[in-house]
Amino acid sequence: MSAAWRASLQRFLITGPPLVYLLLFFGIPTLIMVLASLRLPGEFGGLAPLWETGPSGTELNLSLESYGRFFSDSLYAWLFFKSFLYALVTAVACLLLAYPLALLIARSPGKRRDLLVLLVILPFWSNFLIRVYAWMIILGPESVLTRTLNALLAGLGIAPVELLFTPFAVLVGLVYVHLPFMVLPLFANLEKHDPALLDAAQDLGAGAWSRFWRVTFPLSLPGVYAGTALVFIPAFGIFAIPDLLGGTQGIMIGNVIKQQFLDTRDWPFGSVLSMVLTVGALALAGLAALFGRRTRV
Amino acid sequence: MRKNSLWLPLAGFLVYVFLYAPLLIVVAFSFNDSRLNSQWVGFTLEWYRVLLHHEAMLQAAGNSLLIALVASAVSTVLGTMAGFAMYRFRLRVLPLLVLAPIAIPEILTGVSLLLFFVLLGMTLGMVSIILSHIAFCLGFVAIVVRSRLAGMDESLTEAARDLGATPWCAFRRVTLPLIMPGVVAGALMAFTLSIDDFVITFFTAGVGASTLPLQIYTMVKTSVTPEVNAISSLLMLLTLVLILVASKLSPSALRSGA
Known part of the structure; x- marks a missing residue:
């Protein structure tokens, strides 16, 4: 057995199993979804047969019908635009909350820094549903927050408001769940800044405000782009948060995809919506990568 | 030296309050002697006692545990191979397949797997859940293992080869023990991801099997009961322990997840 042959056998044995598994349980399902978006809905939901044998021979049942339906119904x-807005507001709010925190962590001494990072990560690893559920309690009609707020509003002569099952509740949930995705890339960037730059800026007469806007912030842009992409993409496609916190007002595209697959069972149309979401998510990821690269040069 | 202003620690502190207060509220209400999650009445362990007799919940917990054990075991083996392959060879397709399930919205992985299983004629249930969990946990293990390998001194493996060890022997006796903390951290992460997963499980579970997150979802959707607080607190405790152990073994492991 030659050495080269042995090396390629070794490579095949190590790479093969995970590659085959991911092709089978990620690659092929994705291709099936692409194909399903071109198929016709079945009589009782699901998919119509891929080909039919009629008097004129066998023909494939493929059409752009579901895409047409998507583009003809505004x-x-x-819904995509609304989800985009939700994701955008979420990303901006996360940036505003995460920046001071990331800055604080990056400027802390070593030991304390590790602890502060761990404290950001820990809630991220607790169950996603529990984190959403916690806000159902906090924003619920009988909660301390809602009652206090409404008592204050009553004092001002304003009618009581509801917090749960509103677009506001969806935004709070989205920000809460995605915040760590913004803090970590920002921190990873800010941590690398050379403090001498700030000293130099100060020696040259820059005040705290101008040191931040003209030194720290421009240097942190790659982190800002990375964090925005990491928050934006999952927030765009989410369905559990609007499902639990949004009521009928706060529906996002993820809810409609879920509905098409599990309730209406119009799989071709569900696949079309998923395709548009995929393309949108990939385009945004590409855009973030592009911006990140440009700022690094 | 620049003077540190007070607003930064203050803003940071408030964000930590925002991160932790909701979770602490859930834990606090799990000990609250009231059916309503609105104000503190008194201390009780009643809701934990109720859990012990909640058949559907116990069944779901058993399922979750079994799924997480099998999925983390298989994804650790495959993920370690993938991480090793990505480190050692110049590959194009594998890194893409490893990263894509992590990068795209989870719902897309969920619905495409649903289509796949149904078109295969598979009955949705435990098996389809486990197969799906392996698919999305694999990538996380691969990333952790790869970063561990990147921090390793390559000359140690080379020394073993020079001393006459076969590639397999060098891997098993030198490389593997050195990357073991990364492998174990990856396994713990996979276990946590699996036991916590809601979205992908939601689409691939069918009516055949329930897991803890699915059970919590159903309960929260229909009517909020204090048992949810109790099971949530227990699940948080479990995750906390697993994650702290993983972070001791491989400090970089946690960040790759977020």
């Missing part, structure tokens, strides 16, 4: 474009 409701779905509106």
Whole structure:
């Protein structure tokens, strides 16, 4: 057995199993979804047969019908736009909350820094549903927060408001769940800044405000882009948060995808929506990568 | 030396309060002697006692545990191979397949797996859940193992080869023990991800099997009962322990997840 042959056998044995597994349980399912978006809905939900044998021979049952339906009904474009807005506001809010925290952690001494990072990560690893559920308690109609707020509003002569099952509740949930995704890349960037730069800026007469806006912030842009992408992409496609906190007002595109697959069972149309979401998510990821690269040069 | 202003620690502190207060509220209410999650009445362990007799919940917990054990075991083996392959060879397809399930919205992985299993004619249940969990846990293990390998001194393996060890022997006796903390951390992460997963499980579970997150979802959707606080607190405790152990073994492991 030659050495080269042995080396390629070794490579095949190590790479093969995970590659085959991921092709089978990620690659092929993704291709099936692409194909399903071109198929026709079945009579009782699901998919119509891929080919049919009629008097004129066998023909494939593929069409752009579901895509046509998506582009002709502005409701779905509106839902995508709404989800985009939710994700955008979430990303901005996360940035505003995460920046001071990331800065604080990056400027802390070694031991304390590790602890502070761990404290950001820990809630991220607790169950996603529990973190959403916690806000159902906090924003619920009988909660301390809601009652206090409404008592204050009553003092001002304003009618009581509801917090749960509103777009506001969806935003709070989205920000809460995705915040660590913004803190970590920001921190990873800020940690690398050379403090001498700030000293130099100060020696040259820059005040605290101008040191931040003209030194720290421009240098941190790659972290800002990375964090924005990491928050934006999962927030765009989420369905559990609007499902639990949004009520009928706060529906996002993820809810409609879920509905098409599990309730209406129009799989081709569900696949079309998923395809548009995939393309949107990939485009945004590409855009973030592009911006990140440009700022690094 | 620049003077540190007070607003930064203050803002940071408030964000930590925002991160932790909701979770602490859930834990506090799990000990609250009231069916309503609105104000503190008194201390009780009643809701934990109720859990012990909650058949559906116990069944779901058993399922979750079994799924997480099998999925983390298989994804640790495959993920370690993938991490090793990505470190050692110049590959194009594998890194893409490893990273894509982590990068795209989870719901897409969920619905495409649903289509896949149904078109295969598989009955959705434990098996489809386990197969799906392996698919998304694998990548996380691969990333942790790869970063561990990147921090390793390559010359140790080379020395073993020079001393006459076969590639397999060098891997088993030198490389593997050195990357073991990374492998174990990856396994703990996979276990945590699996036991916590909601979205992908939601689409691949069918009516055949329930897991803890699915059970919590159903209970929260229909009516909020204090048992949810109790099971949530227990699940948080379990995750906390697993994650702290993983972070001791491989400090970089946690960040790759977030």
